[in-house]
Amino acid sequence: MLLEINNLSVTFHRGREQIEAVRDVSLALDRGETLGIVGESGSGKSQTVLAMLGLTDVNGKVTGSAMLDGEELIGLSTRELSRIRGSRVAMIFQDPMTSLNPHLRIGTQMTEVLALHKGMTGQAARTRCIEMLEQVRISDAARRLRQYPHELSGGMRQRVMIAMSLLCEPALLVADEPTTALDVTVQAEILDLLRSLRERYQMAMILITHDLGVVAGNCDRVVVMQDGRVVESADAESLFYRPQQAYTRELLAAVPRLDHP
Amino acid sequence: MDNAPEIKPRSLWQDAWQRLRHNKAALASMVILALLMAVVCIGPFLSPYSGDAIDWEYIWGEPSLQNQHWLGTDSLGRDVFVRVLQGGQISLLVGIVSTLVSLLIGVSYGAVAGYFGGRVDSIMMRIVDILYALPFLFFVILLMVFFGRHLLLIFVAIGMVNWLDMARIVRGQTLSLKRREFIEAAWMSGASDEQVIKRHIIPNLMGVVVVYVTLTIPQVILVESFLSFLGLGVQEPATSWGALVNEGAQEMDTAPWLLIFPASFLAVTLFCFNFIGDGLRDALDPKDR
Numbered sequence: 035m036l037l038e039i040n041n042l043s044v045t046f047h048r049g050r051e052q053i054e055a056v057r058d059v060s061l062a063l064d065r066g067e068t069l070g071i072v073g074e075s076g077s078g079k080s081q082t083v084l085a086m087l088g089l090t091d092v093n094g095k096v097t098g099s100a101m102l103d104g105e106e107l108i109g110l111s112t113r114e115l116s117r118i119r120g121s122r123v124a125m126i127f128q129d130p131m132t133s134l135n136p137h138l139r140i141g142t143q144m145t146e147v148l149a150l151h152k153g154m155t156g157q158a159a160r161t162r163c164i165e166m167l168e169q170v171r172i173s174d175a176a177r178r179l180r181q182y183p184h185e186l187s188g189g190m191r192q193r194v195m196i197a198m199s200l201l202c203e204p205a206l207l208v209a210d211e212p213t214t215a216l217d218v219t220v221q222a223e224i225l226d227l228l229r230s231l232r233e234r235y236q237m238a239m240i241l242i243t244h245d246l247g248v249v250a251g252n253c254d255r256v257v258v259m260q261d262g263r264v265v266e267s268a269d270a271e272s273l274f275y276r277p278q279q280a281y282t283r284e285l286l287a288a289v290p291r292l293d294h295p
Numbered sequence: 296m297d298n299a300p301e302i303k304p305r306s307l308w309q310d311a312w313q314r315l316r317h318n319k320a321a322l323a324s325m326v327i328l329a330l331l332m333a334v335v336c337i338g339p340f341l342s343p344y345s346g347d348a349i350d351w352e353y354i355w356g357e358p359s360l361q362n363q364h365w366l367g368t369d370s371l372g373r374d375v376f377v378r379v380l381q382g383g384q385i386s387l388l389v390g391i392v393s394t395l396v397s398l399l400i401g402v403s404y405g406a407v408a409g410y411f412g413g414r415v416d417s418i419m420m421r422i423v424d425i426l427y428a429l430p431f432l433f434f435v436i437l438l439m440v441f442f443g444r445h446l447l448l449i450f451v452a453i454g455m456v457n458w459l460d461m462a463r464i465v466r467g468q469t470l471s472l473k474r475r476e477f478i479e480a481a482w483m484s485g486a487s488d489e490q491v492i493k494r495h496i497i498p499n500l501m502g503v504v505v506v507y508v509t510l511t512i513p514q515v516i517l518v519e520s521f522l523s524f525l526g527l528g529v530q531e532p533a534t535s536w537g538a539l540v541n542e543g544a545q546e547m548d549t550a551p552w553l554l555i556f557p558a559s560f561l562a563v564t565l566f567c568f569n570f571i572g573d574g575l576r577d578a579l580d581p582k583d584r
Contacts, residue, residue, distance in 0.1 A: 089482060092413040112488070120485035133476035136307055137498040146494070147484045182306055198484070 036238050037063040042098035044085045055081045057262040068239045070253035078262035079242045083208050088115040121151040124199035128211040130191035134183035141179030144198050151202050166197040189220035208240045246289050258282050314578040321574025324567035335383040344374035346381045347532040358552050367552045379557050385535040390516040396454030401461025406496055409469025423459050431456055444530050453515050468500050502579035509572035513565040536561040
């Protein structure tokens with residue numbers, strides 16, 4: 035197993051109040067596999083992966099275990115986590131408009147990752163970035179490197195984010211609602227791109243989404259979350275055709291359809 | 296796509312500069328301010344008189360072109376032109392140095408407090424609150440009593456008070472910046488806290504900070520004038536615009552030029568800084584983009 039999460043819980047303290055965002059979640063992921071985490075807003079999808087990577091807010095407490103390649107992640111120091119983040123596990127975010135620093139050129143932001151993890155700088159790093167941008171089907175890559183984020187469109191920025199996250203060829207890519215902020219045609223392109231890159235680099239992927247349509251064509255297995263708990267875990271096909279839990283059926287029924295208004 | 300015209304990439308700062316250039320008031324202010332600074336630095340050498348020499352022939356003298364007392368003389372027969380420019384040197388120096396002091400302390404303090412948040416933030420901001428509660432004048436008088444009167448003390452006193460505002464503003468901005476996804480993305484790519492603050496937080500604060508700085512400089516000049524007015528500021532024979540206005544105000548019935556000239560220099564400078572600040576605020580406003 036590449037990733038094994040066991041009994042992971044995240045509790046936030048606000049004054050005397052305690053909010054249990056994630057309760058006793060366990061999941062596992064093999065190399066090259068894609069896991070979908072589905073659930074409505076606030077069901078703890080994102081908090082689960084953030085906790086695994088040590089990105090929980092200061093007022094949150096994480097218990098349980100998350101093993102990456104046999105190495106325990108929970109309780110690692112920030113420095114040790116920094117080594118893993120970006121190199122072995124990478125993440126892309128929901129809103130490509132805000133996930134790039136507006137004051138830095140695309141090239142600067144990308145080469146920074148290489149300098150951090152591989153000590154690669156200068157021309158070598160630039161060549162690698164151009165290669166990666168071409169991988170995500172961005173034309174005229176050398177010129178893009180000199181541009182600033184506000185000069186690119188949303189879909190283009192998400193591609194840049196993807197290229198950036200793949201620079202160090204991570205074993206696991208976490209995509210936190212990667213297409214939610216994009217329009218439908220761009221969504222399809224991005225999902226298609228993610229699928230082909232996953233095959234090419236043999237990486238595992240966690241796809242967090244509230245859109246069951248996104249899950250359908252892209253995931254091997256699906257975990258359904260509600261109120262911080264895993265309510266159902268199944269392979270994608272059986273989830274869609276034979277949902278076991280009432281909540282899953284509700285979710286499936288809630289997908290808007292053109293033929294049943 | 297391939298034959299699209301080559302568009303030169305522009306940073307947000309270049310964008311802002313383009314917009315600032317179309318703001319006539321701000322542009323004119325920058326030109327005037329640059330001229331003013333040049334005059335203040337070079338001017339005293341153009342006059343045949345020095346700021347502390349007494350002209351016994353021409354005490355309380357009106358402005359006159361013949362004897363080269365262009366702006367007249369004061370009650371001790373000192374040349375007002377030279378004194379106004381020397382006062383300007385001090386006023387601008389106080390304004391700029393004190394602002395830099397408050398900028399340096401305020402930005403790093405506020406960024407650290409906002410970035411780490413939680414308990415660190417609470418403790419750091421309570422310290423700011425406590426310092427805020429200290430009465431400014433009392434603090435200045437205390438400094439003067441302990442260390443004697445020195446120009447450096449004015450820099451310290453004003454800088455010490457102004458960084459509190461700066462720290463609060465920067466902390467607030469940092470708190471909201473921290474929620475932006477590119478900060479999270481930076482953490483995710485393995486950047487350390489120090490790198491995130493230096494590379495991602497501070498550059499994104501600069502817009503607000505620059506605007507605040509241009510509005511702080513005139514404020515500091517005013518505070519210095521206020522201190523000089525109370526007799527706590529610069530000491531004779533050195534002078535500042537505030538001190539000159541104070542002297543002039545006492546004799547404005549008999550010798551109005553003693554008030555008019557330093558006051559107009561002061562007013563023009565303050566206007567210029569305010570216009571530049573306003574212009575920068577508009578130019579850097581993300582909503583205009």
